[in-house]
Amino acid sequence: MKVEQIYTGCLAQGAYYIESKGEVAIIDPLREVKPYIERAKQDNAKIKYIFETHFHADFVSGHVTLAKETGAPIVYGPNANPTFDAIIAEDNQEFKLGDLTIKVLHTPGHTMESTTFLLIDENGKDHAIFSGDTLFLGDVGRPDLAQKMGVLTERDLAGFLYDSLREKIMPLADDVVVYPAHGAGSACGKNMMKETIDTLGNQKKMNYALRADMTKEEFIDEVTEGLLPPPQYFPLNVKLNKEGYEDIEQVLERGTTALSPKAFETAANETGAIVLDVGHQDDYAKGHIPRSIFIGLDGSFAPWVGALIADVQQPILLVTPNGMEEEAVTRLSRVGFDNTLGYLEGGFEAWKKAAMEYDTVSQIDAKGLKEKVASEEAPVFDVRKESEFLSEHMLVANNTPLDYLNDHLAEFPDxxxxxxxxxxxxxxxxxxxxxxxxxxxxxxxxxxxxxxxKEAEIPVSEYVCPSTL
Known part of the structure; x- marks a missing residue:
């Protein structure tokens, strides 16, 4: 038996590869499927099943392409309604994989089709659960993402989640391994641990949502408290995961079209494309194409693109570090942004050499800021999340979180x-x-x-632990 977590940090997403006796199951695959196919070939094995824990909102799964490439069926739990061919399993239905068994545990709450897959080993012992967004490490999936799919409220869904956890997951043995779909940094939960694998027993001890003495009403109150609005691209990703999407090879072919500076400028003017610079922030400050948007590949690139650009149909032109164009197009496609039209050949240096207009960003170091704050009333804007700001901030700073920057435009001095x-x-x-x-x-x-x-010893507020906010 082989169980491998394939974790993608920039999405905080875990896909899973399970192999037994030459048969493979993939759970919640990423958009690009070649690594799973090649991994199975290395094991001289065949992909037999593709399991989806639910219709994902924060990324586009690779299930449709993987099924096309391998012939393996896609398996969902009850209540799923995709427009493509799939097995809609019944609660407690079992699937054989070599010497192993994968059992369907319908666990509605995050969404109504949400399903946990229980892995039973060759001796009939419960080994692990692949909990999707039902159970995270330290948290559970937010219950507000499926509201627009019916008449259920987030409190209704939270109630279903309470029952799912207590009837299907908490009765399992403490040594069962928990493999969630996401870790810290995902917008699908509120307070996930940085670890990506744990035992159910430890989660029963430290996960607030699994307290044995918690009433349903208490659970609903705690799970729904402090939920921020989900990113705007989430419903569009759900639609792609339910209805299918363009093959990633076609997306890559189009998106990695090299454009000269003149052709790049023409394409931007004619298509209304956003020019997206994915390099390093220091390089962007020194020089960039005017009105381009910076979102660097080195950070949480795809989630920020989804949160700030929102429309997955938006045409995009890329300015990338040398050789990183395919990586950028791939990461965009993971969150449904398939309309990349090409990239600037030679990067920003080619733009400068062509004597094209460019812009810069003025910068100051913390020591210089300290002098400014001490000598004048310097307006300072902190774009961290509200929780970060409340835990500790410059005494003179205003909080204008990046997620909601457009709501604060009137606050910036003219x-x-x-x-x-x-x-x-x-x-x-x-x-x-x-x-x-x-x-x-x-x-x-x-x-x-x-x-x-802080290192410059600029006056800041007294630290407040985020967990007490």
Whole structure:
């Protein structure tokens, strides 16, 4: 028996490869499926099943392409209604995989089709659960993503989730391994652990949602408290996962079309495409195409694209570091952004050599900011999440979270310089690029972010542990 977690950090997503006696099951595959096919070939094995825990909202799964490439059926739990051929399993239905058994545990709550798959070993012992977004490590899946699919409210779904956890998952043995679909950083939960694998017994001890003495009403209150609006691209990803999508090879072929600076400029003007610069924030500050948006590959690239661009049909033109164009197109496709039209051949340096117009971002280090704050009333805008800001922040700072930057545009000064920072510099450069694309150029980015601000001993609020907020 082989069980492998294939974890993708930029999405905080876990896919799973299970093999026994030459037969393979893949659970919640990513959009690009070649690694699973090649992995099975290495084991001289055949992919027999593709299991989907639910219709994912935060990424486009590879189930449709993988089924096409291998002939393996796609398996969902009860209540699923895809438009393509799939096995809609019954609760407690079992699937044989070599010496192993995979049992369907219908666990509605995150969504109504949400299903946990129980892996039973060759001796008939419960070995692991693949819990999708039903049970995370330290948390459970948010119950508000399926509201628009029917008349159920988030409190209704939270009630279903309470029953699912207590009737299907908590009765399992403590040594059962928990393999969730996501880890810390995913927008599908609120407070996940940084670990990606744990035992059910440990989760029963430390996961607030699995407290044995918790009433249903208490559970509903806690699970629904503090839920922020889901990213706008989530419903569009659900639609793609339910109805199918373009083959990723076609997306890659189109998106990796090399364009000269002139052709790139023409394409941007004629198509209304967003110019997306995916390099490093320091390079973007030194020079970039005017009105381009920065979202670097080195950070949580795909989730930020989804949160800030929202429309998966939006045409995109890429400015990438040399050789990273295919990586950028692939990551965009993972969250449903398939309309990439090409990339700037030679990158920003080619743009400069062609004597094309370019822009820069003014920056200041924390030491310089400290002097400004001490000598004048310097407007400072902190683009971290509200929870980060409340836990600790500059005394003079305003909180304008990057996720909701458009809601705060009127708060930025029209003429006088103002300062923008985040935790380390990645998000503040995204914010700077968005502001500049909207004609707001009197900003100054704080290099190193809040980490550097604290090291410079600029006055900050008293620290409050985020768990007490």
């Amino acid at each position: 003429n006088e310089p103002f300062y923008v920072h985040c935790a380390g510099g990645y998000r503040s450069m995204i914010a700077s690029s968005i502001l500049k694309s909207r004609g707001i150029h009197n900003l100054i980015d704080v290099k190193g972010g809040f980490k550097a601000i």
